[in-house]
Amino acid sequence: xxxxxxxxxxxxxxxxxxxxxxxxxxxxxxxxxxxxxxxxxxxxxxxxxxxxxxxxxxxxxxxxxxxxxxxxxxxxxxxxxxxxxxxxxxxxxxxxxxxxxxxxxxxxxxxxxxxxxxxxxxxxxxxxxxxxxxxxxxxxxxxxxxxxxxxxxxxxxxxxxxxxxxxxxxxxxxxxxxxxxxxxxxxxxxxxxxxxxxxxxxxxxxxxxxxxxxxxxxxxxxxxxxxxxxxxxxxxxxxxxxxxxxxxxxxxxxxxxxxxxxxxxxxxxxxxxxxxxxxxxxxxxxxxxxxxxxxxxxxxxxxxxxxxxxxxxxxxxxxxxxxxxxxxxxxxxxxxxxxxxxxxxxxxxxxxxxxxxxxxxxxxxxxxxxxxxxxxxxxxxxxxxxxxxxxxxxxxxxxxxxxxxxxxxxxxxxxxxxxxxxxxxxxxxxxxxxxxxxxxxxxxxx
Amino acid sequence: xxxxxxxxxxxxxxxxxxxxxxxxxxxxxxxxxxxxxxxxxxxxxxxxxxxxxxxxxxxxxxxxxxxxxxxxxxxxxxxxxxxxxxxxxxxxxxxxxxxxxxxxxxxxxxxxxxxxxxxxxxxxxxxxxxxxxxxxxxxxxxxxxxxxxxxxxxxxxxxxxxxxxxxxxxxxxxxxxxxxxxxxxxxxxxxxxxxxxxxxxxxxxxxxxxxxxxxxxxxxxxxxxxxxxxxxxxxxxxxxxxxxxxxxxxxxxxxxxxxxxxxxxxxxxxxxxxxxxxxxxxxxxxxxxxxxxxxxxxxxxxxxxxxxxxxxxxxxxxxxxxxxxxxxxxxxxxxxxxxx
Numbered sequence: 001x002x003x004x005x006x007x008x009x010x011x012x013x014x015x016x017x018x019x020x021x022x023x024x025x026x027x028x029x030x031x032x033x034x035x036x037x038x039x040x041x042x043x044x045x046x047x048x049x050x051x052x053x054x055x056x057x058x059x060x061x062x063x064x065x066x067x068x069x070x071x072x073x074x075x076x077x078x079x080x081x082x083x084x085x086x087x088x089x090x091x092x093x094x095x096x097x098x099x100x101x102x103x104x105x106x107x108x109x110x111x112x113x114x115x116x117x118x119x120x121x122x123x124x125x126x127x128x129x130x131x132x133x134x135x136x137x138x139x140x141x142x143x144x145x146x147x148x149x150x151x152x153x154x155x156x157x158x159x160x161x162x163x164x165x166x167x168x169x170x171x172x173x174x175x176x177x178x179x180x181x182x183x184x185x186x187x188x189x190x191x192x193x194x195x196x197x198x199x200x201x202x203x204x205x206x207x208x209x210x211x212x213x214x215x216x217x218x219x220x221x222x223x224x225x226x227x228x229x230x231x232x233x234x235x236x237x238x239x240x241x242x243x244x245x246x247x248x249x250x251x252x253x254x255x256x257x258x259x260x261x262x263x264x265x266x267x268x269x270x271x272x273x274x275x276x277x278x279x280x281x282x283x284x285x286x287x288x289x290x291x292x293x294x295x296x297x298x299x300x301x302x303x304x305x306x307x308x309x310x311x312x313x314x315x316x317x318x319x320x321x322x323x324x325x326x327x328x329x330x331x332x333x334x335x336x337x338x339x340x341x342x343x344x345x346x347x348x349x350x351x352x353x354x355x356x357x358x359x360x361x362x363x364x365x366x367x368x369x370x371x372x373x374x375x376x377x378x379x380x381x382x383x384x385x386x387x388x389x390x391x392x393x394x395x396x397x398x399x400x401x402x403x404x405x406x407x408x409x410x411x412x413x414x415x416x417x418x419x420x421x422x423x424x425x426x427x428x429x430x431x432x433x434x435x436x437x438x439x440x441x442x443x444x445x446x
Numbered sequence: 447x448x449x450x451x452x453x454x455x456x457x458x459x460x461x462x463x464x465x466x467x468x469x470x471x472x473x474x475x476x477x478x479x480x481x482x483x484x485x486x487x488x489x490x491x492x493x494x495x496x497x498x499x500x501x502x503x504x505x506x507x508x509x510x511x512x513x514x515x516x517x518x519x520x521x522x523x524x525x526x527x528x529x530x531x532x533x534x535x536x537x538x539x540x541x542x543x544x545x546x547x548x549x550x551x552x553x554x555x556x557x558x559x560x561x562x563x564x565x566x567x568x569x570x571x572x573x574x575x576x577x578x579x580x581x582x583x584x585x586x587x588x589x590x591x592x593x594x595x596x597x598x599x600x601x602x603x604x605x606x607x608x609x610x611x612x613x614x615x616x617x618x619x620x621x622x623x624x625x626x627x628x629x630x631x632x633x634x635x636x637x638x639x640x641x642x643x644x645x646x647x648x649x650x651x652x653x654x655x656x657x658x659x660x661x662x663x664x665x666x667x668x669x670x671x672x673x674x675x676x677x678x679x680x681x682x683x684x685x686x687x688x689x690x691x692x693x694x695x696x697x698x699x700x701x702x703x704x705x706x707x708x709x710x711x712x713x714x715x716x717x718x719x720x721x722x723x724x725x726x727x728x729x730x731x732x733x734x735x736x737x738x739x740x741x742x743x744x745x746x747x748x749x750x751x752x753x754x755x756x757x758x759x760x761x762x763x764x765x766x767x768x769x770x771x772x773x774x775x776x777x778x779x780x781x782x783x784x785x786x
Contacts, residue, residue, distance in 0.1 A: 156527020
């Protein structure tokens with residue numbers, strides 16, 4: 001594992017090919033590199049693979065429906081994730097329920113893996129709210145449209161997890177100290193010393209992170225094993241999603257710096273989809289992105305973002321690394337934005353059909369389907385059941401979106417502040433009076 | 447009504463420099479709530495470049511008084527994450543002119559989170575900003591950017607005008623569930639005033655947004671906040687020698703604005719002068735003049751005048767006393783409104 005943590009700064013070459021388990025022909029790949037990650041897939045059975053495929057198909061159907069709804073005028077805008085299903089589903093499925101996700105604005109697939117109803121996302125694109133879901137219902141924060149800003153929020157949240165652990169340790173230590181004082185128990189003093197060491201955040205033995213059992217427990221969100229050791233390792237982790245474009249923003253670099261010096265339990269998940277609207281990778285950076293963290297002391301790994309298993313394995317490794325007190329990790333998932341940046345964009349103006357065809361052959365869904373078929377794990381019955389599910393889902397989405405009316409006008413004055421604010425209430429009162437002036441004596445709007 | 451405390455009140459009252467009044471306010475808030483934490487550049491071991499946080503790391507530890515990397519956007523951005531986790535970060539931006547790397551986080555993220563989350567996420571963050579001039583500093587160390595933040599819905603913008611208000615208002619800002627920009631008049635940091643240390647936050651009473659009549663008068667209403675409150679009080683003293691009675695309104699907050707208190711005063715005096723160090727053009731005085739004109743049109747004896755910064759970048763230190771609203775420039779404005 002160690003050699004993965006310390007990459008020399010090198011040119012982007014085939015030698016630094018991304019981590020891969022299934023190639024674009026749906027064939028299993030075995031090599032020295034992925035052998036180190038095999039243990040992160042050992043818990044998966046055939047049904048899990050079928051579920052990856054199903055999830056990716058559901059997410060793609062969402063994308064197709066949402067794009068159509070925008071074309072029909074039902075949505076003002078939509079940001080498709082076409083082509084990034086493996087990167088999102090593979091990583092999202094690696095998270096524990098208690099982990100917190102800070103998405104950018106294209107992480108519809110991650111939302112799905114968190115158990116969130118993706119239809120809610122379309123409220124934002126229909127223009128009825130700014131993404132009014134509850135960030136803590138599924139530990140999936142609101143979308144952030146200002147590129148890269150949320151990387152700092154994610155790191156701060158991870159620092160909060162650490163602060164919670166410190167405060168708990170301090171309270172425990174104080175309680176034990178009190179007990180020691182009262183009972184003159186010599187043992188209690190030793191515990192107090194342990195807790196102090198825990199404050200430095202460096203007591204977690206490395207052995208924990210390399211134990212497959214503990215990895216599996218972490219995947220299930222079962223952190224009892226961590227607690228059984230010292231009780232001081234952060235048991236939750238944070239994952240922030242952003243794209244290649246965001247890596248040019250200062251906030252992402254600042255986030256790496258703050259995360260590194262605090263040893264914060266946060267995973268930086270970069271979906272390098274090759275394009276920041278019309279700006280290609282070549283105009284954004286010279287060194288491969290997975291090396292971006294190295295100058296900050298943040299280890300990085302490059303993964304084939306169109307291979308759901310590779311993404312899943314790398315993300316589980318990264319989360320385990322973070323939640324065991326070993327600090328942040330940077331993942332570059334190399335993928336491709338097969339669609340437009342948004343429904344307002346026209347990629348024919350800046351990229352070639354040849355390039356699009358090249359990546360279409362690497363479709364993340366095709367390869368998992370081929371792998372399932374090759375292993376005889378996908379039947380016609382499975383196909384029929386999935387098709388029926390997708391039809392039902394499509395119908396649900398269309399009905400949901402069309403049922404969303406405009407919010408009450410007065411709602412635009414709500415929640416500006418958490419407390420009463422005279423500037424808002426003055427405007428609200430004026431607007432209500434203005435609106436009322438259009439109503440005639442019979443109470444009809446004029 | 448008045449913000450000032452008589453020197454002869456309770457034993458809990460001490461004469462403290464403005465900066466130390468803030469230190470004591472921070473200490474009281476941190477003792478009250480262990481979720482309150484301070485973050486900023488050089489605030490721990492050094493105690494801040496103005497020593498406002500001096501001694502606090504020794505008392506509360508380096509995880510509650512946190513020396514951060516030198517990155518203002520990072521400080522505000524990570525504080526947003528900490529607040530989402532239930533903490534109440536109080537941030538120090540070392541100097542007014544250095545707030546701009548954090549301007550994006552403050553205006554696009556901090557100010558809007560409560561609104562866009564439909565009230566589900568509260569960010570009780572205080573951003574302390576030593577601001578204003580008069581200390582002979584180099585570029586970027588003497589600015590008054592408060593109007594830029596008052597123009598952003600979702601933020602509260604306040605500035606104490608007395609040591610006692612500094613002590614109470616910092617506690618009220620910390621107790622506020624809304625983000626607060628707390629502008630500290632650094633030119634007044636070492637001026638002493640009486641501070642009643644028995645007073646805690648009075649958030650329920652809404653004092654954070656309630657202007658104070660710092661001096662009663664009948665001829666001219668002079669509106670000031672932060673560093674110019676002292677200037678206004680001195681000019682009122684001088685004008686009194688010439689038989690002109692000036693009422694000084696210490697705004698405390700420029701967002702939200704306590705228009706009612708200003709209007710009530712101007713209806714009595716018929717004249718209004720606004721004094722601030724910020725550039726006059728599109729400054730807080732413009733908003734105050736508009737509101738006073740709208741609500742006191744028939745009571746006004748003279749146009750509302752503003753005394754503020756000129757429309758050029760903050761000048762070199764050798765010229766700053768010609769730029770800042772001086773006693774003479776303020777009295778000149780008083781003469782002009784009295785001439786009507």
